[in-house]
Amino acid sequence: MIKSHDIRSEFLYLPADAVHHSLIKWRVKTYSILCRFLLTLIQVFSDYFIVVEISYDKFIRNRMFPLRIKIDKYKESKVRQELYQANQYEKPR
DSSP: OEEEEETTSOGGGOOGGGGTTEEEEEEEOSHHHHHHHHHHHHHHTTTSEEEEEEOHHHHHHHSSEEEEEEEESSOHHHHHHHHHHHHHHHSOO
């Protein structure tokens, strides 16, 4: 599921169930809006693992930050635990 939104849209009211395994795209015009958006995103989806991809090279040309946001259903603590376990096995003993 791919959705395109402007940052001024009502992203706060996006239900968490609707964004599982989805890719959400926003266009952000300024640094301050970008920071405010990321803080709000963390507050709204604090229990989820969030990956944010920012294309800075496109910002220079288009004067906008294209954001791609992946919100995963796994909680951050579970992801951290899995990463820690994976790193434990890769270390030489």
